[in-house]
Amino acid sequence: MTMFDLSGRVAVVTGGNRGIGLGMAHGLAGAGAAVAVWGRDEERNRSAAAGLPGEAAGVACDVTDRGSVEAAMASTLDRFGKVDALFANAGVSGAAAIQDLDEAEWQRVLGADLTGVYRTVQVVVRHLQERGEGGSIVLTASIFGSLGLPYSAHYSAAKGGVVNLARSLAVYLARFGIRVNALSPGWVATAMTEEVVAHEKSYAAAMARTPLRRIGDPSDFAGPAVFLASDASRFMTGAELVVDGGFSAG
Numbered sequence: 001m002t003m004f005d006l007s008g009r010v011a012v013v014t015g016g017n018r019g020i021g022l023g024m025a026h027g028l029a030g031a032g033a034a035v036a037v038w039g040r041d042e043e044r045n046r047s048a049a050a051g052l053p054g055e056a057a058g059v060a061c062d063v064t065d066r067g068s069v070e071a072a073m074a075s076t077l078d079r080f081g082k083v084d085a086l087f088a089n090a091g092v093s094g095a096a097a098i099q100d101l102d103e104a105e106w107q108r109v110l111g112a113d114l115t116g117v118y119r120t121v122q123v124v125v126r127h128l129q130e131r132g133e134g135g136s137i138v139l140t141a142s143i144f145g146s147l148g149l150p151y152s153a154h155y156s157a158a159k160g161g162v163v164n165l166a167r168s169l170a171v172y173l174a175r176f177g178i179r180v181n182a183l184s185p186g187w188v189a190t191a192m193t194e195e196v197v198a199h200e201k202s203y204a205a206a207m208a209r210t211p212l213r214r215i216g217d218p219s220d221f222a223g224p225a226v227f228l229a230s231d232a233s234r235f236m237t238g239a240e241l242v243v244d245g246g247f248s249a250g
């Protein structure tokens with residue numbers, strides 16, 4: 001047994017039915033964790049869970065709806081009996097210059113990417129505290145929480161908020177043995193970035209700025225997820241783990 005072993009642990013991955021979340025879910029299941037895949041699309045949840053190499057279940061959840069998050073938690077506890085790790089990863093993006101960024105669009109992105117994270121963490125923390133055995137919480141932020149994306153002020157603002165939410169939660173929740181870290185991807189080829197990756201010029205620009213000379217793949221997040229959920233990161237809390245091929249280092 002290594003310190004990366006997750007046997008006997010239960011992990012929730014919001015937005016785990018595709019993209020980066022699915023990459024993380026594969027890593028967690030491969031290391032022995034049972035995984036609850038939370039997302040809105042029930043068919044995608046089911047097929048993602050069925051493809052994982054261990055015990056897994058799809059659970060319907062919309063992080064913008066408190067009742068839905070509470071119901072997802074109840075059904076996860078029914079199925080697995082406990083939760084040890086939460087990956088609050090569900091998110092949406094958007095593009096608009098500030099002059100055209102209307103309030104509905106601002107609220108849509110902040111509602112999922114920042115308030116959705118707060119809501120999910122709150123529901124899971126109540127369980128972790130009651131259980132009294134600690135836990136690990138990982139918030140998917142973005143390198144664009146620290147760098148500015150010119151046409152996504154709402155997205156950058158939300159992700160910057162997520163990074164500092166992780167720090168604040170870390171300082172408070174340490175007393176319950178609960179660690180909280182942020183994981184910040186760079187450019188990764190997923191449904192979210194389809195247009196950027198399909199666009200020859202923007203793809204070339206992202207590649208040119210990436211020292212490792214490629215765009216990220218969801219499978220690049222398996223190892224970091226296992227590390228952050230496991231005892232291998234036991235002295236790490238309130239940190240931002242950047243996984244971007246070196247994009248933000250230069």
Ligand code: NAP
Nearest residue numbers: 015019020039040041062063090091142187188190191192
């Ligand atoms: P993606 O492929 O579009 O996946 C997004 C996931 O979030 C899906 O599983 C989706 O499932 C779920 N989701 C969206 N809204 C939800 C809601 N209201 N409630 C519950 N689940 C919801 O995107 P991705 O690229 O993997 O992004 C995952 C995370 O990484 C996001 O937080 C994103 O901001 C962040 N990130 C991505 C990149 C990148 O380059 N791709 C870079 C930095 C950070 P349903 O539609 O079924 O709900």
